[in-house]
Amino acid sequence: xxxxxxxxxxxxxxxxxxxxxxxxxxxxxxxxxxxxxxxxxxxxxxxxxxxxxxxxxxxxxxxxxxxxxxxxxxxxxxxxxxxxxxxxxxxxxxxxxxxxxxxxxxxxxxxxxxxxxxxxxxxxxxxxxxxxxxxxxxxxxxxxxxxxxxxxxxxxxxxxxxxxxxxxxxxxxxxxxxxxxxxxxxxxxxxxxxxxxxxxxxxxxxxxxxxxxxxxxxxxxxxxxxxxxxxxxxxxxxxxxxxxxxxxxxxxxxxxxxxxxxxxxxxxxxxxxxxxxxxxxxxxxxxxxxxxxxxxxxxxxxxxxxxxxxxxxxxxxxxxxxxxxxxxxxxxxxxxxxxxxxxxxxxxxxxxxxxxxxxxxxxxxxxxxxxxxxxxxxxxxx
Amino acid sequence: xxxxxxxxxxxxxxxxxxxxxxxxxxxxxxxxxxxxxxxxxxxxxxxxxxxxxxxxxxxxxxxxxxxxxxxxxxxxxxxxxxxxxxxxxxxxxxxxxxxxxxxxxxxxxxxxxxxxxxxxxxxxxxxxxxxxxxxxxxxxxxxxxxxxxxxxxxxxxxxxxxxxxxxxxxxxxxxxxxxxxxxxxxxxxxxxxxxxxxxxxxxxxxxxxxxxxxxxxxxxxxxxxxxxxxxxxxxxxxxxxxxxxxxxxxxxxxxxxxxxxxxxxxxxxxxxxxxxxxxxxxxxxxxxxxxxxxxxxxxxxxxxxxxxxxxxxxxxxxxxxxxxxxxxxxxxxxxxxxxxxxxxxxxxxxxxxxxxxxxxxxxxxxxxxxxxxxxxxxxxxx
Numbered sequence: 140x141x142x143x144x145x146x147x148x149x150x151x152x153x154x155x156x157x158x159x160x161x162x163x164x165x166x167x168x169x170x171x172x173x174x175x176x177x178x179x180x181x182x183x184x185x186x187x188x189x190x191x192x193x194x195x196x197x198x199x200x201x202x203x204x205x206x207x208x209x210x211x212x213x214x215x216x217x218x219x220x221x222x223x224x225x226x227x228x229x230x231x232x233x234x235x236x237x238x239x240x241x242x243x244x245x246x247x248x249x250x251x252x253x254x255x256x257x258x259x260x261x262x263x264x265x266x267x268x269x270x271x272x273x274x275x276x277x278x279x280x281x282x283x284x285x286x287x288x289x290x291x292x293x294x295x296x297x298x299x300x301x302x303x304x305x306x307x308x309x310x311x312x313x314x315x316x317x318x319x320x321x322x323x324x325x326x327x328x329x330x331x332x333x334x335x336x337x338x339x340x341x342x343x344x345x346x347x348x349x350x351x352x353x354x355x356x357x358x359x360x361x362x363x364x365x366x367x368x369x370x371x372x373x374x375x376x377x378x379x380x381x382x383x384x385x386x387x388x389x390x391x392x393x394x395x396x397x398x399x400x401x402x403x404x405x406x407x408x409x410x411x412x413x414x415x416x417x418x419x420x421x422x423x424x425x426x427x428x429x430x431x432x433x434x435x436x437x438x439x440x441x442x443x444x445x446x447x448x449x450x451x452x453x454x455x456x457x458x459x460x461x462x463x464x465x466x467x468x469x470x471x472x473x474x475x476x477x478x479x480x481x482x483x484x485x486x487x488x489x490x491x492x493x494x495x496x497x498x499x500x501x502x503x504x505x506x507x508x509x510x511x512x513x514x515x516x517x518x519x520x521x
Numbered sequence: 522x523x524x525x526x527x528x529x530x531x532x533x534x535x536x537x538x539x540x541x542x543x544x545x546x547x548x549x550x551x552x553x554x555x556x557x558x559x560x561x562x563x564x565x566x567x568x569x570x571x572x573x574x575x576x577x578x579x580x581x582x583x584x585x586x587x588x589x590x591x592x593x594x595x596x597x598x599x600x601x602x603x604x605x606x607x608x609x610x611x612x613x614x615x616x617x618x619x620x621x622x623x624x625x626x627x628x629x630x631x632x633x634x635x636x637x638x639x640x641x642x643x644x645x646x647x648x649x650x651x652x653x654x655x656x657x658x659x660x661x662x663x664x665x666x667x668x669x670x671x672x673x674x675x676x677x678x679x680x681x682x683x684x685x686x687x688x689x690x691x692x693x694x695x696x697x698x699x700x701x702x703x704x705x706x707x708x709x710x711x712x713x714x715x716x717x718x719x720x721x722x723x724x725x726x727x728x729x730x731x732x733x734x735x736x737x738x739x740x741x742x743x744x745x746x747x748x749x750x751x752x753x754x755x756x757x758x759x760x761x762x763x764x765x766x767x768x769x770x771x772x773x774x775x776x777x778x779x780x781x782x783x784x785x786x787x788x789x790x791x792x793x794x795x796x797x798x799x800x801x802x803x804x805x806x807x808x809x810x811x812x813x814x815x816x817x818x819x820x821x822x823x824x825x826x827x828x829x830x831x832x833x834x835x836x837x838x839x840x841x842x843x844x845x846x847x848x849x850x851x852x853x854x855x856x857x858x859x860x861x862x863x864x865x866x867x868x869x870x871x872x873x874x875x876x877x878x879x880x881x882x883x884x885x886x887x888x889x890x891x892x893x894x895x896x897x898x899x900x901x902x903x
Contacts, residue, residue, distance in 0.1 A: 157650060187571060189569060189571035189645055192649055193649045195568060195645040195646060196598075196645065198599050198759070199600075199892045199893045200648070200762050202759045202762075203759065204762075208761050208762070209758060209760075210759060211609075212599070212759050213598065213603075213893070215597055216579075217581065228614075231614055234619065235613075235619035237613040237619070262575075263577040267574055267575045375593035376591060377580070377581040377584045377591060377592060378590055378591075379585055384585070393591075506578055507578055507581065511581045511594065511595070
């Protein structure tokens with residue numbers, strides 16, 4: 140089964156566009172050139188439209204907004220992994236033959252909220268009764284991880300900055316990215332402290348955006364002349380809900396399980412992957428994800444990045460359009476941006492961001508502090 | 522594929538239970554006696570935990586609460602049809618062979634909100650920019666429908682009351698129901714006006730609850746000696762998003778499409794259905810649903826009910842445990858209560874509410890004013 144086509148909005152402060160406008164713009168891009176009348180299902184990935192836009196029922200709303208009312212439609216939510224989880228539902232439904240095609244669109248409108256409201260909305264990914272109750276924001280929780288990570292593995296400030304530096308460099312030539320300026324480790328070190336030791340440039344920004352893909356099986360794809368990417372494997376996994384429940388907070392178990400499951404389904408060894416779109420909502424999270432996937436040894440994720448392991452031209456480029464830090468992180472849309480970016484790479488449509496000879500791409504999207512992970516593996520269509 | 526087992530909480534003011542507690546209680550009931558280690562997927566149906574409990578990420582949270590962290594988990598939302606839509610996702614995933622088993626649990630915690638907050642939360646099923654903006658609550662929108670319905674088809678007050686009367690009678694012997702008292706048409710007529718002509722007893726109540734089912738295919742079912750119900754067909758459909766967009770507001774198009782699709786998949790004629798669990802959030806909505814399914818002619822739904830067509834002992838009993846009006850309507854859980862009730866009927870476990878000789882049951886769950894409909898058809902396991 141295949142990603143037939145993709146659509147994206149830029150990630151920005153879209154003051155003039157509603158959450159529906161964003162979802163429709165991305166969806167129309169993905170549906171362009173689809174030979175059939177309409178997709179069998181419409182699946183919307185979104186985390187917090189309820190508090191961001193006082194809007195639920197996005198499935199039917201997007202169907203109607205596209206002139207496709209009648210079509211089965213619903214929303215999938217799994218915090219910041221809502222996009223990847225929505226894609227996984229579509230992937231499993233199309234792959235198994237339950238349906239022939241699905242439009243999957245991830246969308247989030249964050250900028251209509253005040254900054255403290257965004258923190259509060261994101262905190263809904265953690266327990267209201269325990270974690271939210273004590274006032275822990277996601278920046279605070281990830282600050283704990285970063286402090287422990289740096290102490291335990293003797294990681295320096297500049298080493299921790301290395302993944303944001305890669306992100307910002309890659310975003311310079313990414314037309315949909317939110318922040319298209321290269322940075323140095325010094326920029327990170329001098330930026331405002333958010334949750335010690337995490338500084339502003341360790342943290343993904345707040346933005347509005349939507350990304351959509353059209354999934355098809357052989358039947359629905361017939362007759363199209365588009366370049367397609369094949370979806371080879373996908374898996375959602377979960378971890379103990381809150382970090383205080385975990386034996387080892389630096390072990391990203393759900394990423395590990397989901398990555399292993401997706402690769403097994405794809406029949407690929409980890410070394411076959413040409414590029415990874417990582418969920419680096421915070422610098423430390425990107426490093427821990429690379430370790431959970433086995434690309435870096437424990438404690439070496441940021442150090443390896445500093446030594447050039449994951450940059451452009453390396454054997455395993457990450458975040459080829461800027462990742463969460465620079466492409467941006469419109470929560471429920473992020474997982475779908477990753478899929479769309481993997482599609483662009485595998486169909487040689489990545490322009491100046493093209494990874495030459497890319498054969499296989501992995502996308503890793505998490506909700507909470509690695510509480511849910513949705514990992515997918517895509518390849519060139521044969 | 523089969524419903525292996527079900528679990529439910531009572532529907533009530535559960536002041537002492539969190540949304541997680543409710544979901545876990547129902548889920549444990551459904552998992553009891555399951556031969557395997559754990560279900561392949563956990564799917565949570567819920568509409569407004571974000572505003573009801575400042576909690577999202579219910580998929581991973583329920584997995585963790587059940588001691589099943591690791592398991593793929595996510596939430597499905599489609600307003601008041603969140604439960605039925607979550608079930609449909611599970612149904613399609615298991616039926617198609619993508620997975621062998623799924624725990625699907627619908628849950629809503631409504632009573633922690635003030636009444637006006639509940640109205641506001643429910644209104645998120647309608648457009649924030651148009652319908653919510655003018656202050657139209659769901660009671661108001663359904664009041665418009667009821668006024669038009671009564672005028673157009675010369676429906677009397679007592680005729681409109683007939684479905685709530687059936688509901689309350691059936692709930693007397695339903696141990697999980699919220700309101701277990703029989704009523705007369707006079708009780709409805711004398712109750713407080715909510716949205717003229719709809720009175721208090723035309724409207725489903727506010728309550729907390731959760732209902733869960735374990736879905737299995739032949740592979741996962743092997744070895745169990747439980748009574749099971751077979752899931753024969755299921756379909757989600759959508760309508761124009763808001764009623765102001767529709768040519769005929771009394772034509773429940775999404776119910777019509779979903780019912781037809783589910784029956785076609787089941788290979789059954791409408792006359793084969795033994796009982797229907799209806800989404801009668803308001804009395805008029807139940808009547809319009811019966812008309813959309815073709816069981817009553819246009820304008821005759823309430824009149825037929827008044828004449829005994831849909832009561833106990835009739836050819837087509839509806840809402841055999843009390844429906845939305847008397848069993849209750851904990852929004853995202855409602856569709857799953859309907860499935861659980863159909864299971865009880867088809868496995869002869871309905872006690873005093875048993876419909877003798879029930880062979881096939883249909884469940885109809887809607888979100889918005891028939892904006893999304895999820896319809897399923899279940900039968901006795903052969």
